[in-house]
Amino acid sequence: MKLIIAVVRPEKLNEVLEALFKAEVRGLTITRVRGHGGGTERVETYRGTTVKMGLYDKVKLEIAVSDPFVEPTIGAILSSARTGEVGDGKIFVVPLERVIRIRTGEENEAAVTPVPPGGA
Amino acid sequence: MKLIIAVVRPEKLNEVLEALFKAEVRGLTITRVRGHGGGTERVETYRGTTVKMGLYDKVKLEIAVSDPFVEPTIGAILSSARTGEVGDGKIFVVPLERVIRIRTGEENEAAVTPVPPGGA
Amino acid sequence: MKLIIAVVRPEKLNEVLEALFKAEVRGLTITRVRGHGGGTERVETYRGTTVKMGLYDKVKLEIAVSDPFVEPTIGAILSSARTGEVGDGKIFVVPLERVIRIRTGEENEAAVTPVPPGGA
Amino acid sequence: MKKLVWSTMPLVLGLALAGGNIDAGSTAWMLVSTALVLLMTPALAFFYGGLVGQKNVLNTMMMSFIALGFVGVAWALLGYSLAYDNGGAFLGGLGYVGLAGFLREGQMLVSDGLPSILDVAFQGTFAIITVALISGSLAGRMRFSAWLLLSVLWVLFVYAPLAHWVWGGGFLKGALDFAGGTVVHINAAVAGLVAALVLGPRKAFGRVAFLPHNVPFVLLGAGLLWFGWFGFNAGSAYQADASAGLAFVNTFLAPAATMVVWTLLDLGREGKATAVGAATAVVVGLVAITPAAGFVGPTGALWIGALAAFPSYFFILARPRLGLDDSLDVVGSHGLAGTLGAILTGVFASQDWGGVTGGLEGNWAQVAVQFKAVAVAVFYSALGTFVLLKLIGLLMPLRTADREEAIGLDAALHGEEAYPSMEGAILVLDSEGGAA
Amino acid sequence: MKKLVWSTMPLVLGLALAGGNIDAGSTAWMLVSTALVLLMTPALAFFYGGLVGQKNVLNTMMMSFIALGFVGVAWALLGYSLAYDNGGAFLGGLGYVGLAGFLREGQMLVSDGLPSILDVAFQGTFAIITVALISGSLAGRMRFSAWLLLSVLWVLFVYAPLAHWVWGGGFLKGALDFAGGTVVHINAAVAGLVAALVLGPRKAFGRVAFLPHNVPFVLLGAGLLWFGWFGFNAGSAYQADASAGLAFVNTFLAPAATMVVWTLLDLGREGKATAVGAATAVVVGLVAITPAAGFVGPTGALWIGALAAFPSYFFILARPRLGLDDSLDVVGSHGLAGTLGAILTGVFASQDWGGVTGGLEGNWAQVAVQFKAVAVAVFYSALGTFVLLKLIGLLMPLRTADREEAIGLDAALHGEEAYPSMEGAILVLDSEGGAA
Amino acid sequence: MKKLVWSTMPLVLGLALAGGNIDAGSTAWMLVSTALVLLMTPALAFFYGGLVGQKNVLNTMMMSFIALGFVGVAWALLGYSLAYDNGGAFLGGLGYVGLAGFLREGQMLVSDGLPSILDVAFQGTFAIITVALISGSLAGRMRFSAWLLLSVLWVLFVYAPLAHWVWGGGFLKGALDFAGGTVVHINAAVAGLVAALVLGPRKAFGRVAFLPHNVPFVLLGAGLLWFGWFGFNAGSAYQADASAGLAFVNTFLAPAATMVVWTLLDLGREGKATAVGAATAVVVGLVAITPAAGFVGPTGALWIGALAAFPSYFFILARPRLGLDDSLDVVGSHGLAGTLGAILTGVFASQDWGGVTGGLEGNWAQVAVQFKAVAVAVFYSALGTFVLLKLIGLLMPLRTADREEAIGLDAALHGEEAYPSMEGAILVLDSEGGAA
Numbered sequence A, B, C: 001m002k003l004i005i006a007v008v009r010p011e012k013l014n015e016v017l018e019a020l021f022k023a024e025v026r027g028l029t030i031t032r033v034r035g036h037g038g039g040t041e042r043v044e045t046y047r048g049t050t051v052k053m054g055l056y057d058k059v060k061l062e063i064a065v066s067d068p069f070v071e072p073t074i075g076a077i078l079s080s081a082r083t084g085e086v087g088d089g090k091i092f093v094v095p096l097e098r099v100i101r102i103r104t105g106e107e108n109e110a111a112v113t114p115v116p117p118g119g120a
Numbered sequence D, E, F: 001m002k003k004l005v006w007s008t009m010p011l012v013l014g015l016a017l018a019g020g021n022i023d024a025g026s027t028a029w030m031l032v033s034t035a036l037v038l039l040m041t042p043a044l045a046f047f048y049g050g051l052v053g054q055k056n057v058l059n060t061m062m063m064s065f066i067a068l069g070f071v072g073v074a075w076a077l078l079g080y081s082l083a084y085d086n087g088g089a090f091l092g093g094l095g096y097v098g099l100a101g102f103l104r105e106g107q108m109l110v111s112d113g114l115p116s117i118l119d120v121a122f123q124g125t126f127a128i129i130t131v132a133l134i135s136g137s138l139a140g141r142m143r144f145s146a147w148l149l150l151s152v153l154w155v156l157f158v159y160a161p162l163a164h165w166v167w168g169g170g171f172l173k174g175a176l177d178f179a180g181g182t183v184v185h186i187n188a189a190v191a192g193l194v195a196a197l198v199l200g201p202r203k204a205f206g207r208v209a210f211l212p213h214n215v216p217f218v219l220l221g222a223g224l225l226w227f228g229w230f231g232f233n234a235g236s237a238y239q240a241d242a243s244a245g246l247a248f249v250n251t252f253l254a255p256a257a258t259m260v261v262w263t264l265l266d267l268g269r270e271g272k273a274t275a276v277g278a279a280t281a282v283v284v285g286l287v288a289i290t291p292a293a294g295f296v297g298p299t300g301a302l303w304i305g306a307l308a309a310f311p312s313y314f315f316i317l318a319r320p321r322l323g324l325d326d327s328l329d330v331v332g333s334h335g336l337a338g339t340l341g342a343i344l345t346g347v348f349a350s351q352d353w354g355g356v357t358g359g360l361e362g363n364w365a366q367v368a369v370q371f372k373a374v375a376v377a378v379f380y381s382a383l384g385t386f387v388l389l390k391l392i393g394l395l396m397p398l399r400t401a402d403r404e405e406a407i408g409l410d411a412a413l414h415g416e417e418a419y420p421s422m423e424g425a426i427l428v429l430d431s432e433g434g435a436a
């Protein structure tokens, strides 16, 4: 199992969610974050105080998936989150040792997205 | 060492914190998140705009623990966060290679929850 | 590659960002979190309701780096985030299997901070 | 002072016609006062809305706000007449039902220099805020349609009679209640208490800490309430005269004194002057001076304001520990300060300032009259509220389902959030053809 | 009723001088009314600002707020004279240009008991809010400098003439428009519609759900608007008299009735009484009663308020599906309710109450007069707005760049965020020597 | 114009009694004006509270809000008498101490058609907001109890004497200060400057960017301040007359002009019209017109408003770079605009409009008189504030501990957060028996 962490543009979130839905990925957790990448800075002025805002609003998705779902999930994100301009974000894949569903106590495969219909 | 990531209902947070406290787990970090699972959607209407809200407020806990603490921590969360209804959340266990306490520079076991009294 | 997760004081964030900038670490994602550690509790009172606030505001940084950057990154955080008082936070290092830049589809080293000039 | 105006009004009615004897200055003041009192209801919505948690903000605000609609219309069509038409000792007549009776010989009625119809609105704003006040006892657990029904029935069958007894020439007309200590504040607090007991506490009460979600909103509410209260109290003089000036100054002094005492109590207890406390103190001081506003001198107002801090301060501190889920402390603020104010009005009333002698000037009998009015109000309000809730309970459940309470009433009952996030909100277009 | 005052004013001008015949009561009321109407523009900024998403809060609020500056100055220097100086059927004179003409023989002019200069401010607040209203159709996509230019030109060349025709003794003076149903609300809504069509919808319109970011701000805006509207409507009586009293009471009753009907529609449709709906209902009811305020009796006001709920409710529900990005529903609220109110003023106008007979009293001709004024206003406002936008479009782009729209106009156009976070904000000191 | 009223008042006092000669219209206006000025203090709390960061919101708001209590009571009991009782050139008498002296022969005093006691409240609201203004220089670092002590002592020993000199018949009575440019704004700004220097800058000043946490609150504050300022300026006419009308119109025009100039400067400098800038401009324009309100004609008001933008705009831009932690720019807004306004009052004062000739009408001596009053105010305010702070510093530390400053003063000093989160808040019930 893997924990897939993706940072995307907030305005792309709904499209990403839709793409994941179509890829039959169900469970996920999202967080509002602020990111710094290669992008340019924005200047804001409040009275005499001028600031450079080096951080941009982003949304982070965390998705725990069973191995067969790793590629479809990454593919869905890549296709839906891309604009081609700096700031589109990144995907990180982290090993995941164990997953437990709190409601039932079920573990691992039983607790994450079901294996694909007719799949491995 | 492991990084235990748990997503729970916000209204259960205080009980979870208490259970962790009793299990002698001290350090933890929490984040407001929004999650999508198998649950039903909520409909909201603002004038002519109707929306389906597919995301529910959740709280994410991140707890770095030494190996002997993994089971007590999971046990404490499972027992305190469960309501039995859809949306109770999940626990993810991720391998953790290194921990450093910024204040002192101490590393690993010395930086996370102490080993249980009289324990391994 | 590693995913470096650091929890620091909000008032130290700007110094940490500067130190990371000097260490040529570019990409990072930050999140507002609330943490519980060994620190003391704060009491607040709203009319007849008295509460102990056991959680303190912190900022979490997530930084995906290639292996040669692990030590410089940790060093930069340690030197910039420390006050010496309880609550300075922690650094966690998690293995990272894969990184993908959404904009280009580039993977791994190409997607994270470039190897240091003239470096390994 | 309403009773003075209105007990003499019937004599004036037939005679005073429009165009003739409008007093422009007093009319200007009453127009402004009415607008000020109307503003108090949105102000209260902020005071209350800031004090609740994020999941119940809109429900709490709407319980006040919606009274501007339902209570306003019920009052205009029926309540005003029951309260203020010339009737018997127990209820007014039906002469103003359906807004009839304000024209005579093709002209608008004028009484005491004012366009008579304006009184429907002025008094209406009092009725509205009284209902809105009750909702503070009920945050987070009442069905909205049950609340709508209660608010309409309550204003007609509890508020209007009590207003008639004290101000409309009814059997309590000897009691001093310049602007509504008994009719408004005690009445609302008792109704809130009874309703809180009938409904029972929120599920999480006693386990979870209910914290305000936005203290600046509480300060905004308190600031606007004070501003509006000048219309409430000084408008109750029904003229721009010395009595209005006195009532105004007292409404300026009393809450200031309450705030000073309250803050010193805060500082003495744990060294911290709370903002929620200061805002509460303003309301407590305003409630306490309300019955006294035009009857006591300015030093009396300072005393009443200062004294009012004590019972409210300590009761509100203890209330959560009493197991009573009077969620936003209507009893502690409006009930106690209203009662204390009503009694102290009898003590501090001054012949020179307000035209009636009080206890300190030797007329302790007035204090007894005040007690009697308070007792009658407490009894009638408790009984009436209880009966109405039981009746409504026969038609529909009074409380929301436990699940709705857990989700939060904004989403569950109103289909809205106070601070919606666009993240993950999926647009629904029932007819897919329309939008581009 | 402005027209009454101002059609007779020229006679009075030369005679009435300061010191002599000020009516203190009416002056007090007009001072207050002017302040109240001024407050409506910040109130509208909150009503609108709460309804937009987090990225466009300040831009939306500033489109209203800035009118207090640019429109205020343009009005004082030129607009007032074009609207209200004694002129022809189509435009006023230039006697008040540059604020001249308010002194006679070393004394301030007084007309109808009021200091004449005050009317510049009173009428100015109407002009300001009319411009501000338009911005609700344009949220999230207009360049700010284009908006500044439009607001100044529009108030001079669209608003001022229309005000002259209806209130300044122009060719529509037979139409009943007590406080601005046609001049303010229909005018603003038509301008908003035309501008929304010329600019086109936001890029994400129809794909993304645009949600309010702060519903309590919407309620705050609605509450303050209602409060201010008492000055708008009852101030339009220009005296603290029975007519002002009537206009006030009607302004109290109509929105209450609208809120009741709207909430019942909400509850009937999906069982949920929405807060945004209640706030919208208040505005709709206020718009509808505006032209009628001093002409109809109080039951007429209740009818107008109740009836006004229907067209607005269903139009606003359908609007996003029509592909029309009238972002904050200016057409649905101000256009429809303004039109309905203008027509119903002709229906419910009452000889006894307001001095003019309407349809129900047999004078159906008045309804035709009302229709004509509405038609003229719609036509002129549409034409004028269209021409001005095309002219401005020759000088500069009207719309922001797509990238600015995506980032949000607060950061892109104003260099600010509504709720800035200090995280990651790096202080820039251009001269490093200064700060310690 | 206060001085006119009050220099003649002593003659009137013994004669004018209640019931007799109340001027209802002017009384109505003064009642409203007092309420409007009172509202300015909560408005300022929002203006200031929106401008600070999230950790110091309540502390900042409370520094204003609490003045309604402590300053209000101190003023009523002692300050009013020191300022306005008939006394010498340097201080008033003690005739009104403890609110005595407002009854004669069993009747309330009436002066100039107004209930005399109302003046305690009207003038009290000025004293309160003056103290509240100072707090803008001190955000984020002052101990709250030191602030309470300072505010009480300052209003008695700095504000009251200065008010006496300018308005109470003291030695500056020739200076023109219609509504408080010198007494209120220069006075507060100098006190703020001195206090900021005595306290020293915040620890993080110059390193960290201090950003507003809520710009809509800043706009709310500015809107309500403008609204209230009509009472401040036009209420200072003490009558509902032509002078009040003029002061009102000028209060409408000047800030509009300032906003226009300020926005054009913003657009010229970096192409971005800021909302914080527009809100600041409103305040600057209001401050500048305050001393002139009833003395200059409307074009004078436009000039004063427009000119006032320049010094404040550039000073506020430079201030953080000067190493001066006048946190919310009281000097830049109130000090500079107050001074400019005071001087320009002498320039633009007009015989026809306000009854006094100014520089442009040939009487340049008036400008010298204005300069003198400004100089005296600056000197006295600086000295008095410095001495009081040193005295208080003997009793207790003036500044909070560094750790409290780092945590934020809301939690540290008030035991509250502005926007509490229920997450991780553990309910404490000291007596576990009570709650269910």
Ligand SMILES: Nc1ncnc2c1ncn2[C@@H]1O[C@H](COP(=O)(O)OP(=O)(O)O)[C@@H](O)[C@H]1O
Residues within 6 Å of the ligand: A007, A034, A035, A036, A037, A038, A039, A056, A058, A085, A086, A087, A088, A089, A090, C026, C027, C028, C029, C030, C062, C063, C064, C065, C101, C102, C103, C112, C113
């Ligand atoms: N090395 C990294 N570690 C953590 N987050 C990163 C890293 N690099 C980028 N991000 C996140 O991805 C977002 C987009 O990255 P950015 O470099 O701006 O765009 P792009 O990948 O298109 O060049 C950043 O705002 C940040 O949140």
Ligand SMILES: Nc1ncnc2c1ncn2[C@@H]1O[C@H](COP(=O)(O)OP(=O)(O)O)[C@@H](O)[C@H]1O
Residues within 6 Å of the ligand: A026, A027, A028, A029, A030, A062, A063, A064, A065, A101, A102, A103, A112, A113, B007, B034, B035, B036, B037, B038, B039, B056, B058, B085, B086, B087, B088, B089, B090
């Ligand atoms: N595969 C997943 N990856 C990340 N987060 C998940 C995943 N599945 C569930 N979650 C989180 O857990 C929450 C509860 O999950 P849900 O499926 O609704 O409940 P249940 O586990 O009771 O069926 C979700 O709202 C989401 O935040």
Ligand SMILES: Nc1ncnc2c1ncn2[C@@H]1O[C@H](COP(=O)(O)OP(=O)(O)O)[C@@H](O)[C@H]1O
Residues within 6 Å of the ligand: B026, B027, B028, B029, B030, B062, B063, B064, B065, B101, B102, B103, B112, B113, C007, C034, C035, C036, C037, C038, C039, C056, C058, C085, C086, C087, C088, C089, C090
């Ligand atoms: N074991 C842990 N797992 C996750 N987060 C932790 C852990 N320990 C500490 N933290 C985070 O680090 C912050 C600082 O830790 P704390 O123990 O208060 O300070 P110190 O490390 O100086 O003793 C906490 O508020 C919490 O957010």
